[in-house]
Amino acid sequence: xxxxxxxxxxAASDEAKAPQTSIxxxxxxxxxxxxxxxxxxxxxxxxxxxxTEASNTAQAAISExxxxxxxxxxxxxxxxxxxxxxxxxxxxxxxxLPGEMIYSQNCYDALxxxxxxxxxxICGAFDMAAVRDLGDxxxxxxxxxxxxxxxxxxxxxxxxxxxxxxxTEESADQRLSDLQAxxxxxxAAEKPExxxxxxxxxxxxxxxxxxxxxxxT
Numbered sequence: 303x304x305x306x307x308x309x310x311x312x313a314a315s316d317e318a319k320a321p322q323t324s325i326x327x328x329x330x331x332x333x334x335x336x337x338x339x340x341x342x343x344x345x346x347x348x349x350x351x352x353x354t355e356a357s358n359t360a361q362a363a364i365s366e367x368x369x370x371x372x373x374x375x376x377x378x379x380x381x382x383x384x385x386x387x388x389x390x391x392x393x394x395x396x397x398x399l400p401g402e403m404i405y406s407q408n409c410y411d412a413l414x415x416x417x418x419x420x421x422x423x424i425c426g427a428f429d430m431a432a433v434r435d436l437g438d439x440x441x442x443x444x445x446x447x448x449x450x451x452x453x454x455x456x457x458x459x460x461x462x463x464x465x466x467x468x469x470t471e472e473s474a475d476q477r478l479s480d481l482q483a484x485x486x487x488x489x490a491a492e493k494p495e496x497x498x499x500x501x502x503x504x505x506x507x508x509x510x511x512x513x514x515x516x517x518x519t
Contacts, residue, residue, distance in 0.1 A: 357450055360410075361459050365466035367414030373467040377419040379477055384484045387427025395435070399447035402432050406450065410459065417467055423481065426460040430485045 394405045409425035432451050441448045449455065457478055464474040 357455055357459075361462050364410050364414050364459070365462045368417050368463055368466040371417050373417045374419070376468050376473075379423055379480050379484075380420065381484065383420050383423035384427040384481060384488070387424040387429075388431045388485070388488060390424065391428050391431045391435070399436075399441060399444045399451075402428075403447045403450050406432070410463070413463060419467070422460070422463055422467065425463075426478070426481050427485060429456040429460065430482055431489075432456070434485060434489060 390405065391402065394401050397404075406425065406429055409421070409428060413421055413425065429451065433453050433456050436448065436451050460478055460481075461471075461474045464477055465471055469477060
């Protein structure tokens with residue numbers, strides 16, 4: 303009995319792809335489940351510790367989900383990606399720390415399903431900008447959010463994802479340093495330079511002694 307050419311090879315190929323597809327699906331489900339656990343933690347000291355542990359476990363799951371995708375070749379960090387992450391933070395900031403944490407979780411969950419270097423850098427820039435802003439605000443009562451945006455935790459999330467996608471550890475460290483430097487530079491550019499107190503005093507003294515400042519009577 304004759305079989306159509308290619309039928310046997312196609313069936314074998316489909317069977318080979320099935321296990322990998324199943325692994326990717328389960329990896330994605332695992333990431334989502336872990337992020338859900340973090341989100342359900344109540345804001346207490348115990349919850350903060352639990353959230354940190356769950357966050358670390360989620361990082362490992364995200365890395366595994368990225369690695370099995372056979373990610374694209376490494377691309378250099380782009381300024382547009384950094385600006386995109388910062389712009390997204392400004393939009394989400396109106397929802398406070400809980401909203402920022404949800405965005406970050408969704409961002410990394412998306413990487414676990416379909417990786418791209420642009421998306422990773424957007425996620426990383428969002429987190430680094432959130433870490434920066436968190437240092438200037440009162441985060442009392444937001445233990446799980448502060449655990450998620452703790453500097454080393456957020457940096458580790460980015461580094462592990464980059465390494466899983468093909469960066470060497472050294473290159474990933476340099477990529478993170480470059481990203482953080484851009485965030486700092488952007489922050490400095492947004493803040494107006496303070497006027498030195500002596501300059502203000504000099505202006506006041508000049509107005510008192512400058513003949514042109516005195517009205518003719």
